[in-house]
Amino acid sequence: MARAVTTQRKAINTAFAWGVGLLIFFPILWTILTSFKTEAQAISDPPVFLFFDWTLENYAVVQERSDYMRFLWNSIIIAGGSTILGVIIAVPAAWSMAFVPSPRTKDILLWMLSTKMLPAVGVLYPIYLLFIKLGWLDTQIGLVIVLMLINLPIIVWMLYTYFKEIPGEILEAARMDGATLKSEILYVLTPMAVPGIASTLLLNVILAWNEAFWTLNLTAAKAAPLTAFIASYSSPEGLFYAKLSAASVMAIAPILIMGWFSQKQLVRGLTFGAVK
Amino acid sequence: MATQHSRSAARLMMAPAVFLLLVWMLVPLSMTLWFSFRKYLPLRGGDLGWAGFDNYVRFVTSSAFWPSVMTTLIIVGGVLIITVVFGVLLAMLLDQPMWGQGVVRILVIAPFFVMPTVSALVWKNMFMDPTNGLFAHLWKFFGAEPVSWLSQASLESIIMIVSWQWLPFATLILLTAIQSLDSSQLEAAEIDGAKPVSRFYHIILPHLGRAITIVVLIQTIFLLSIFAEIFVTTGGAFGTKTLTYLIFQRVLESQNIGLGSAGGVYAIILANIVALFLMRIVGKNLDT
Numbered sequence: 179m180a181r182a183v184t185t186q187r188k189a190i191n192t193a194f195a196w197g198v199g200l201l202i203f204f205p206i207l208w209t210i211l212t213s214f215k216t217e218a219q220a221i222s223d224p225p226v227f228l229f230f231d232w233t234l235e236n237y238a239v240v241q242e243r244s245d246y247m248r249f250l251w252n253s254i255i256i257a258g259g260s261t262i263l264g265v266i267i268a269v270p271a272a273w274s275m276a277f278v279p280s281p282r283t284k285d286i287l288l289w290m291l292s293t294k295m296l297p298a299v300g301v302l303y304p305i306y307l308l309f310i311k312l313g314w315l316d317t318q319i320g321l322v323i324v325l326m327l328i329n330l331p332i333i334v335w336m337l338y339t340y341f342k343e344i345p346g347e348i349l350e351a352a353r354m355d356g357a358t359l360k361s362e363i364l365y366v367l368t369p370m371a372v373p374g375i376a377s378t379l380l381l382n383v384i385l386a387w388n389e390a391f392w393t394l395n396l397t398a399a400k401a402a403p404l405t406a407f408i409a410s411y412s413s414p415e416g417l418f419y420a421k422l423s424a425a426s427v428m429a430i431a432p433i434l435i436m437g438w439f440s441q442k443q444l445v446r447g448l449t450f451g452a453v454k
Numbered sequence: 455m456a457t458q459h460s461r462s463a464a465r466l467m468m469a470p471a472v473f474l475l476l477v478w479m480l481v482p483l484s485m486t487l488w489f490s491f492r493k494y495l496p497l498r499g500g501d502l503g504w505a506g507f508d509n510y511v512r513f514v515t516s517s518a519f520w521p522s523v524m525t526t527l528i529i530v531g532g533v534l535i536i537t538v539v540f541g542v543l544l545a546m547l548l549d550q551p552m553w554g555q556g557v558v559r560i561l562v563i564a565p566f567f568v569m570p571t572v573s574a575l576v577w578k579n580m581f582m583d584p585t586n587g588l589f590a591h592l593w594k595f596f597g598a599e600p601v602s603w604l605s606q607a608s609l610e611s612i613i614m615i616v617s618w619q620w621l622p623f624a625t626l627i628l629l630t631a632i633q634s635l636d637s638s639q640l641e642a643a644e645i646d647g648a649k650p651v652s653r654f655y656h657i658i659l660p661h662l663g664r665a666i667t668i669v670v671l672i673q674t675i676f677l678l679s680i681f682a683e684i685f686v687t688t689g690g691a692f693g694t695k696t697l698t699y700l701i702f703q704r705v706l707e708s709q710n711i712g713l714g715s716a717g718g719v720y721a722i723i724l725a726n727i728v729a730l731f732l733m734r735i736v737g738k739n740l741d742t
Contacts, residue, residue, distance in 0.1 A: 192552040198544065199561035202621070206564055208588065209576050221586040224595070267474065270467035278464035286472065288733050293479045295729035297679045299698045300718035303705045304485035327478045334471060359463060388569040390682035395706065408571040409686055419580060426572045437567030438560050444623075445630050449668050450736050453627050 206430075213237070213423035220419035236424035244407065246428060253403035253429075255318050256393070257386035260325035261379055264333045267326075269375065272337035273367070277349060287338065291450060294331040298391045309396060316398045324396065325386045333382055336447045340374025377443035380436055387433050404429040483722075489715035497709045509716035513704075521693065522700040525609065529696060530677045532613035533620060534670055540617075541624030541669065542662065546654075548625070549632045559629075566622035570682035577615045578604060578687045608692035615683055620676075624669045631665035632658070664735070671732035678725055697721055 200207075211227065212220050219230045240246050275283045305324065306315075314320030344367065352366045390405040397406050408429055411422050437444075445453055490509050493502040513519060548559060565573065581587050582603035590600035603611040635658065643653050679698050688694045690703060701721060705714030 188551050188553070191547070191550040192554065195547050195550070195552050195558045196554065198547065199558040202618070203561040203564050205573070205576055205581065205618070206568065208580060209572075212580065223586075223591065225588060225591055267470050271471035274464035274467040278460050280461070280464070284737065286468070288737050290471070290475055291733060291736065292726075292729060293475050295675055295725050295732075296479065296483070297698065297718075297721045297725045299679060299681070299701045299705075300722040300725075301482035301486055302702065302718070303489065303711050303714060304482035306706070307485070308482070327474060330471060330475060359460070384567060388567070390570040391679070394571075394682060394685065395702075405569050405571045405682070408569065408575060409682070411575055419586065422575060422579060426576055430568050430572055433569070434564060434567050437563070441559070441563060441626065444563075444566075445627055448623065448672065449627060453630055453665055453668060 206434075209423045209426050212419055213427045215420050215423075217418070217420045220423070236420045237428070240421055240425045240428070244410075244425070246407070246425065249402060249404050249407035250428070252318060252397075252401055253387060253405075256321045256325060256401075256403050257383045259318070259322040260329065260386050261333075261382040263322060264326045264330050264382060265337075265375060265379060268330060268333040268337055268378075269371075272334050272341055273363070273371075275334075276338055276341035276344075277346065287335065290331040290334055294328070298328070302395065305392075306396070315396060316400045316402075318401045321393060321396060321401060321403070324392050325389055328389070328392070329382050329385055332385070332447055332450075333378055335450045336378040336381065336443070337371075337374060339446060339450075340378070341371060343374075344370050377440060378447070380440045381443045381447040384433050384437055384440065486715045486718050486722075489711050490719050492712050494711040494715075495709060496711060505712055509712045510719070513713055513716045513720065518695065518700055522695050522697045525694060526678065526696040526698070528609055529613055529616065529680070530674060532609075533616045533677055534673060536613065536617040537620045537624040537673065538666060538669060540621055541628050542659075542666070544621070544625045545628035545632050546658070548629050563622040563626055565618050566620070566626075568619070570619065570680075571686050573619055574615060574683045574686040577611075577618070582611055604687055605692050608688055608694045612683060612687065612694055615687070616677065616680060619683075620673055623673070627669050628662060628665055631662050635661050668732075668735060671728060671735070674728045675725060675732065678721070678728070697724070 213236055214232045214234070215226070215230050216233055216235070219226055275287065309315045309320055312320070314323075348366060348370075349362060352362050357366065387403075388405070390409075393403050393405045394409060397403070408425060411418065411425065491505055491507075493505040493508070494500070495502065544562060548555065548562065552558070568576075579587070581589050584590055584600050584602035587600075587603075589603065593600045601607060639657055640653060643657055648656070680696070681698055681702065684690060684694050684696060684699050690699045695703075697717070698721065701714050701717040704710050704717055
């Protein structure tokens with residue numbers, strides 16, 4: 179919207195918006211600041227904002243005491259693995275629905291979406307039981323599969339909306355030139371689909387990274403990702419604000435950065451293409 | 455355009471995704487349905503046989519049921535009102551010309567990317583703690599008695615935490631919708647002397663109608679099943695036991711599978727009612 183406004187009005191807008199923005203961001207900022215304090219400074223009265231002795235000690239201690247790296251590794255495997263597996267399964271499905279639509283395509287898409295609406299708690303025990311039977315409780319593979327399944331509808335949907343935007347004429351032209359299905363996918367479609375696939379990967383890594391129902395209920399110690407690691411800090415064990423902050427910052431930093439890159443995809447992915 | 459050959463290829467390509475989701479949906483669902491009609495207590499004898507509708511009746515008549523429904527409604531309703539009202543205001547603010555718009559947008563949407571356990575713990579300890587929390591310091595500074603938020607104002611506190619997480623989502627979607635508004639309409643209204651308030655009610659709000667509906671429906675589905683925020687902060691104490699949390703306790707804590715499964719069936723029905731409306735809107739959008 180390029181409406182002409184006075185500089186004064188723009189200045190007021192700017193000040194107001196920055197104020198609100200910082201207020202909303204403040205809990206995260208405060209967590210980052212606290213993570214660099216000593217435990218004593220973290221609970222000092224009155225609180226200190228910037229003028230304290232900055233220290234990296236908490237980050238070292240969190241790693242040492244709680245084996246942070248193992249949880250991080252679990253998170254990476256679970257979020258990354260479930261997303262990649264999901265995309266591998268979803269790409270052919272989305273491709274065929276976008277380019278070879280049948281009268282039932284719409285129903286299939288909506289049905290897939292409906293599986294996403296199933297409240298997790300409704301199937302908690304069956305999944306728990308199946309996990310015990312399969313020996314998947316507290317394993318990476320089990321969580322990779324469950325998170326892949328809960329995000330599969332979103333992955334199919336996102337890919338579908340991206341593929342839909344690829345003009346069909348190009349494919350027809352390729353077919354006229356005698357391209358086989360394989361080379362059509364490999365040389366025509368793939369290069370055009372890469373940006374959409376990349377955004378889908380990004381958003382789904384974020385969703386899987388932050389998933390906190392199945393990761394809390396299906397892991398104990400071995401395969402626990404960062405969501406469970408942070409939850410273990412909820413038991414009261416004295417003064418631990420600075421360490422809690424350091425652990426929190428480490429858990430959210432990678433995803434915060436990825437999230438900022440995926441703003442646009444977020445809207446498309448989470449509204450199933452209804453708002454673009 | 456599609457040949458018989460490409461049709462069958464397409465069906466083949468769709469098969470894995472459809473098959474997996476079918477299994478994922480049908481197997482656990484039928485198990486839940488089955489268990490809900492059994493007297494099933496793994497720690498006290500296992501499967502003790504057919505129970506008819508006993509579990510369904512007991513779940514609804516237990517003293518914890520109606521409070522949990524109320525709690526769920528209050529949390530979902532409270533968060534929806536806060537996120538939609540402030541989301542509209544924020545989206546309108548972010549749509550104004552200003553310096554550093556990109557940075558402000560990043561600041562505003564950041565909470566959405568914070569994992570639920572982190573935001574719950576950070577709010578619980580560093581803001582809402584009655585002795586060391588920032589709110590306690592703030593209250594003392596103004597000479598007021600610090601509040602132990604999560605026990606005295608537990609529902610409000612959880613609504614606050616969850617709203618903080620979901621406000622970015624509402625804002626981002628509403629901002630996307632506002633940006634698609636034809637600005638010449640607003641300019642014409644401005645020239646014709648329409649006051650800001652009437653411009654809002656007659657042009658902006660109707661334009662946002664669909665986006666608001668989508669925000670409400672999607673958030674409702676996610677909010678009905680919030681878990682980590684309660685698990686970490688109150689563990690269901692102080693009147694914060696939602697329907698989801700109640701079922702979780704029945705199933706995993708007291709290991710009454712039959713009862714929990716009956717509750718699960720209720721939760722599924724509830725979610726499906728909301729989902730039906732959402733699907734209708736999304737489905738309409740598919741035709742265009």
